[in-house]
Amino acid sequence: MKFRDILILCLCLPALAIADNNKVHEKILSNGLKILVKEDRRSPVAVSQIWYKVGSSYEPGGVTGISHMLEHMMFKGTEAYPQGEFSRIIAENGGRENAFTGRDYTAYFQTVEKSRLEICLKLEADRMRNIKLVPEELKKELQVVTEERRMRTEDKPRAKTREHFQAMAFSNSPYKNPVIGWPADIAGYTVADLEAWYQRWYAPNNATLVVVGDVEPTEVFNLAERYFGGFEKSDIVDVKPQTEIEQFGARKMTVKLPAKLPYIMMGYKVPTLNTVEQEWEAYALEVLAGILDGGNGARLTSRLVRGQQIAVSAGAGYSLYSRLDDLFSLAATPAPGKNVFDLEYALKNEIYQLKNELVSDQELQRIKAQVLAGAVYERDSNFYQAMQLGMLETIGLSWRKVAEYVEKINQITAQQIRAVARQYLIEDRLNIAYLDPQAIEETQSTQAAAGGRHAH
Amino acid sequence: MxxxxxxxxxxxxxxHNSFSAAKIExxxxxxxxxxxxxxxxxxxxxxxxxxxxxxxxxxxxxxxxxxxxxxxxxxxxxxxxxxxxxxxxxxxxxxxxxxxxxxxxxxxxxxxxxxxxxxxxxxxxxxxxxxxxxxxxxxxxxxxxxxxxxxxxxxxxxxxxxxxxxxxxxxxxxxxxxxxxxxxxxxxxxxxxxxxxxxxxxxxxxxxxxxxxxxxxxxxxxxxxxxxAELPQGQKPEAIPAIPGPSKAGTQNIAFPSTQTHILAGLPGSHRKDPDYFALYLGNHILGGSGLVSQLFKEVREKRGLAYSAYSYFSPFFRPGPFTMGLQTRNDQTAKAIEVMRNTLINFIKNGPTEAELTAAKKNITGGFVLRFDTNRKLMEYVNMIGFYQKPLDYLDTFQSKIEALSTADIKDAFQRRVKPEHLQIVTVGGR
The missing domain is CATH 3.30.830.10 (Metalloenzyme, LuxS/M16 peptidase-like)
Incomplete structure (x- = not known):
């Protein structure tokens, strides 16, 4: 998650404005569909997102990536709106649309001029229940997804390293699998697999509709009732917990790939807001990530890139909003003359300091200032606001947590940061992957003009 | 204050009860x-x-x-x-x-x-x-x-x-x-x-x-x-020189150890003061600029499953920036993908868009026009472009009428004059 940030000096002013301006209207239809509406009247536009509680972390072995595959197939048409009609109609209405799949969600969205919202809901409702899954279309789309995997992972050394790293770090948690799926699983999907997945998860009572923009909440509720209201509830059988087993001791791996630069990734197993017992611990880890990587002035850049100059880049990240336990991650690229082991030592030293010394008040205030300002900046984007509401609701937290964020961060103390560092950022929870670059040989052949091209 | x-x-x-494009001072x-x-x-x-x-x-x-x-x-x-x-x-x-x-x-x-x-x-x-x-x-x-x-x-x-x-x-x-x-x-x-x-x-x-x-x-x-105020006055640099266009087609293949071959094809295209800009922009929207509904997307991905992304765009700079068509495909499909891409272009240049395609594109651009500057940041980028290239301050206000005024013949004419397949440059990277 992107880090947002703060402002003690004017805490009262924007905070008040935000509280009043940020009202979210909620309604649940009798079939279980949850609708969240947030008015933002700055521009005559609206974003509509529908979020399904399904993603790669719901998938059993053998069909990893099937949520993502289904997301692709959801553009293949229904009886009422055959192949291509959905996108044609949205385009004709000036809309932008797409979809995305994550570990914990699958979401579809359209952004339109406000008077076109109705058609979005109508089409989205239609494909919630009526998608037509056809073998010939699946065959083509399988190739598309395979190309997507090549583009996103196969030909990117760091992305591929990350995939191997996740697979090593998690023993039984579904977070060990890539969102796009393993190649053999992708090759093996059948229409029956997809049909079963669709029937199991695409239902009003497994979805949240989020609309943000220049809209009247009651009108949105009425439209949602009109188009989604007729659907029956499904029996949704909850996904099994698949809680990650405890890790006893550090795990390390080397990944050898054609690449130009070495790279190190480190990850400590940590709870998230959804899994943690004491909520403050998750927010403390969030602030801790900010201390290390909350901008150009934060510790990793200031100390490893500028001060010691042993890295050309270094970063840290924490996923506050994951559904399951996740990794607190660190990654860095060594400066010339340094290697990944120098970086490992330096990164561990940063963690060591967090466990032994309290962060300064000044540092803490800087993080909080960024979070507070970030809360104003993010309101510049309807899409981002809708994303936050949809994501929190979908991973099992309430959308109400969005509004709590600034205050919860503000309450975090230096002692709490030290406490979570001591508890969670320990060797026994650590995972490390080293990217060991192998030579790339490039050869070039230029053919000058092949003359006589014809128009056919 | x-x-x-x-x-x-x-x-x-x-x-805002009524909305108009931004007032730029x-x-x-x-x-x-x-x-x-x-x-x-x-x-x-x-x-x-x-x-x-x-x-x-x-x-x-x-x-x-x-x-x-x-x-x-x-x-x-x-x-x-x-x-x-x-x-x-x-x-x-x-x-x-x-x-x-x-x-x-x-x-x-x-x-x-x-x-x-x-x-x-x-x-x-x-x-x-x-x-x-x-x-x-x-x-x-x-x-x-x-x-x-x-x-x-x-x-x-x-x-x-x-x-x-x-x-x-x-x-x-x-x-x-x-x-x-x-x-x-x-x-x-x-x-x-x-x-x-x-x-x-x-x-x-x-x-x-x-x-x-x-x-x-x-x-x-x-x-x-x-x-x-504290910057020295200095002076504006000389304008960037004009661009000599290519005179013949060319293909360059670079071997690289990747599972996909990246293909780019194009030529110097349009610039910010180009009288053909809107015709080229609108035409390209239909050809490869409109995401899931463009001709290239349909031909390459939807009909044949050759690539995840297939697109084209004009990058209008001070001088003509590139007209670019791009896709990435499994190495052994490279020749086929290039052929589909080239045929789609040649077909478009020869026949222009259909009336239905033109109408749909205009509806897309005008119907979604407000989405182009619906955040402070997007608006700033538009104003930056208008200012840097000294476009008229009413650029956003007149944008839609300029699009509406174009016919299929205008687009065909602009593409025939400006995008010559016999000058197309193709670069591939991958294949090993």
Missing amino acids: RIKFALFCFIIVFT HWQTEKGSRVYFVQTEDLPLVDIKLTFDAGSARDGYQFGIAALTAEMFNTSAGSWNADQVAQRFESVGAQFNAGASIDYAWLSLRSLTEKKLFNKAIETLKTILTQPGFNEVDFQRIKKQTLAGLKHREESPGAIAHINFYKTLYGDHPYGHPTGGLIETVSGFSQTDVRDFYQRYYVAANAMVVIVGDLSKQEAEQLALSLT
Whole structure:
């Protein structure tokens, strides 16, 4: 998650404005569909997102990536709106649309001029229940997804390293699998697999509709009732917990790939807001990530890139909003003359300091200032606001947590940061992957003009 | 004079009952800096961009010097070291960036407008612009980081394809090399090179200030003046030279150990003052610019499953930037994919769009027009473009009528004159 940030000096002013301006209207239809509406009247536009509680972390072995595959197939048409009609109609209405799949969600969205919202809901409702899954279309789309995997992972050394790293770090948690799926699983999907997945998860009572923009909440509720209201509830059988087993001791791996630069990734197993017992611990880890990587002035850049100059880049990240336990991650690229082991030592030293010394008040205030300002900046984007509401609701937290964020961060103390560092950022929870670059040989052949091209 | 901010707490929702494209105000400072301002008052924030005609097209033989100079703005300034500069911004929640593209370089700032916070952010920005440190230690470090970045770029078949595509289209013209430079050129830079570049191009006469946010006009005037007043007047550089177009088609295949081959095809396309721009833009929208409904997307992906992404676009620069068609496909499908791509283009040039396609494209562009500037940041980018290329201030207001006025014949005519398949340059990277 992107880090947002703060402002003690004017805490009262924007905070008040935000509280009043940020009202979210909620309604649940009798079939279980949850609708969240947030008015933002700055521009005559609206974003509509529908979020399904399904993603790669719901998938059993053998069909990893099937949520993502289904997301692709959801553009293949229904009886009422055959192949291509959905996108044609949205385009004709000036809309932008797409979809995305994550570990914990699958979401579809359209952004339109406000008077076109109705058609979005109508089409989205239609494909919630009526998608037509056809073998010939699946065959083509399988190739598309395979190309997507090549583009996103196969030909990117760091992305591929990350995939191997996740697979090593998690023993039984579904977070060990890539969102796009393993190649053999992708090759093996059948229409029956997809049909079963669709029937199991695409239902009003497994979805949240989020609309943000220049809209009247009651009108949105009425439209949602009109188009989604007729659907029956499904029996949704909850996904099994698949809680990650405890890790006893550090795990390390080397990944050898054609690449130009070495790279190190480190990850400590940590709870998230959804899994943690004491909520403050998750927010403390969030602030801790900010201390290390909350901008150009934060510790990793200031100390490893500028001060010691042993890295050309270094970063840290924490996923506050994951559904399951996740990794607190660190990654860095060594400066010339340094290697990944120098970086490992330096990164561990940063963690060591967090466990032994309290962060300064000044540092803490800087993080909080960024979070507070970030809360104003993010309101510049309807899409981002809708994303936050949809994501929190979908991973099992309430959308109400969005509004709590600034205050919860503000309450975090230096002692709490030290406490979570001591508890969670320990060797026994650590995972490390080293990217060991192998030579790339490039050869070039230029053919000058092949003359006589014809128009056919 | 920050009355509006205080009111913000009480007047909770500002409602626009009627909406029009932004009102852009424009003036020039005494030293010749052009200022563009749009007042937006719904959120207590402001986006500022200081833009200079100092992009990589100004590199001369020092490929990468414009980008490296911009990167140096992220280091020390005045009496502050790099840590202190970064912390000054972060302590008030401000976001600072600097960078270079082909035509221009910029420093940008997003800040809250609350006085104390805003003033500290602006003081820092102004100091960076007018008293950059450019010290030797920072320079050597940024140079090392840049070189590592250039090395990293060599891992990416897509990046290699783009570099060679520009090289093929533009040769020795200032548009022909990558903005980040080359390892061979950057290795030779000295601190003096950065200083020289800065002194030559970061001058008032070559500066533009874009302000979009919750400030009054008077505040914007003071802000623009204060940011640029201490820059030496200097002068605008000569215009970037015209581009000699390719005279024959060419194909370049670069072997790379990737599972996919990245394919780019195109030629020098359109520029910002191009009378054909709207016809080319609208035509391309139908050909490959409209995402899931474009001809290329349908032919390459939907009908044949050859690629995940397939697209085309014009990049209008001061001089004709490229018309680019692109896709990535499994190595053994390269020839087939090129054929589909080329046939789609040739067909489009020969026949133009259908009336139905034209109508659908117009509906898409006009129906979704407001989405183009529905955030402060997007609006700032539009104003930056309008200002830098000196487009009419009513550019956004007249955009839709210019699109509406075009016919299928206009598009066909523009493509036939401007996109000649016999000049098409193709670059592939992959296949091993």
